[in-house]
Amino acid sequence: MQRIIFLTVALLVAPVAAVAAAGDAYVDEVLNALERKGLLTAQDVHDIKLKAREAERAQAAADPHPETPSQAQAPAQSVSAALPKPPQALRVWGRLQPRYTYVPAGDGLDGTASFTFRRARIGFRGALNDRFYAYLQYEAANETPALANADSLLDVWIRYNGFADSLGDIIVGQQFIPGYGRAPQLSASVERKFPEFLAPGTAGRGRGLSIERGKFGAPETLTDGAFGDRLQYGLGVFNGPDVSTNNDNNDLLYAVVAALTPLGMPVEDEYEIRDLPFRYLIGAGYSWSRDSGNLDARVQNSLLGHSVTLDNQWWQLMGEWHAHRWFGWASWTRFVSEGTDDLLMDTDGGLDRRLHSRAWAAGVTRSFPLAGGRHWGLGLQYQQVDNEHPSRTRFMRILTGNSADELARGMDRGQVFQLMATYIFNPNIRLLNEYAWFDADEGVDYGGFITQLQVDF
Structure with a gap:
């Protein structure tokens, strides 16, 4: 039809x-x-x-x-x-997400009640001609991962689609690393997921070259996958993880991801407002890099007094499905760093030749139509993390600020239960609300409430 x-x-x-x-x-x-x-x-x-x-x-x-x-x-x-019209000019786009966070005081720690910006992004995108497409995204918010209270050029790349129907789109520039895991969603749970936090790169981005086929790599590519949209894939080479923090070290990161979509690609919106037929995705990703100057190595350098060379590997599994107005997802990440000559220090201060960190998340949402094209969206998510890398999680570290009490609420091992309620005025304006309970194996258990307005233009 x-x-x-x-x-x-x-x-x-x-x-x-x-x-x-x-x-x-x-x-x-x-x-x-x-x-x-x-x-x-x-x-x-x-x-x-x-x-x-x-x-x-x-x-x-x-x-x-x-x-x-x-x-x-x-x-x-x-x-x-x-006369033939020129290609569509670059046009301005952006996303604003002002946020209010409330965490009550307890266990000898101060609480927080703060207004911040989770995202304040603006950029340009558009076709340069029939073959080339340009994309730029600049982050001006004060909560960029690993760049607290600083500006960041998140994405800037050019896509060439001359081989879109065979090999795939070719993307050059700073972009999402294909091995990052699940494709970015239009809207998600309010806070970063642990599996994404463990992923390569800062916010999953790197500078380099990739070849991608299918919407699994959105927004870098919007082509259908191979074999009638049944296979999505991407592979690329980048100059190392954490490049957004200027941690270039002349070592490369290699990444590959693939996903089976037998019925076609699932939707890109975690709050599906349309009544659509069932589709699902099953995928896996892998990334590898040799690193000599990342955040973890700096901790070890202070202990050992000399440079440490690490072999880093990421394994990722993911799944998504939608059916009518339901949407579900799950993702798992394992991050391993191995020192070539030295023992490494883990989050507990112990020494080992290898550091292991694991995290996974699973969730489901359901939308409910209202009059005037508006919708309610409800969701549940469960997360678990077991982190050995000294710089990888501490969940509250980038939540509201850098105070000692907020850092003390961080969690390297434990689980999180999240309840989400979203009011969708239209696909471009949403009010996201979340209550999360953090259950730490060692540390402070606490609950927190977050509400934020997401406006796309």
Whole structure:
């Protein structure tokens, strides 16, 4: 049924787009509406618009200077309509997430009641021509992971889609590392998940080159996966983890990820507001790097008094599914660092040749439609972490600030129970609320409430 609609729209759009530029906004809105309804994919919309541009160019090439009576009366307007339009210019986009956090005092520790910005991002994106696409994202919030109270250029890359139907898209620049795990979601639980925190790179990003096929790598690529969208994959090479903290060390990070999607790619939104058929994803990722100057090594250098060389490995497993307005996910990460010549210090102060950290999370959400296109979304998530790396978790470290009491609430071993309630005004405006209970194996147990407004533009 979707393919019939796709072909029908394609036949209608091509002549309309070629006739006059005045109808482009209307046609684009129709296509976007069909995509929101789930009747067309993002790739379908891209292909239709591309065919329309090709038809327009062909018409202009065949008759570059038409001279009908109506055009003779308005030659400037006619020539403008006949010429091929330039590619879509770069356009501004962004995300704002002001947040309020409340943690009660207890166990001899002060609580916190603070207003902060979880995200304050702005960027540019758009097609440079039919083959090249540019993307930039700048973070101005005061809670960037590993860069507290500092600005950060999160993403800046260019995509080439000349091999999109065979090898995949080629992306060059600072981007998500394919071995990062689950693809970024439109909205997620309020706070960072432990499996993501253990992943390579700062916020899972690196500078380098990748080849990706399928939406599993969004936003870097929006192509369908191989074999009828049944296989998503990505591989890349980057100059090391933690590059966003200027920790370049001339050592490379290699990453690969693959996922099976037998029924097609699941949705990118963890609060699915459409009534869609069942789809699922099962995937795995692996990354490797040799590192001589990461945060963990600095702790060890202070102990041993000389440089430490580490072999780092990440293993990741992930799964997602959606059915109607339900969405579920699970992810698991194992991070291992091994010193080539020295013993390493773990979070308990012990010495070993290898450090092991593990974390996993699982959750489910359900949306409920309301009048006027609004929705409620409810969710549950469970997380567990067992961390040996001195710089990897301490969950509250990047939550609200750097005070001693907040650091004392950090957790290297334990579990978290999260209850989420989200009010969706529209897909671009959401009020995210979360209550989380932190159950530490050693340390302070506590609960916290977080609410934040997410605005995309």
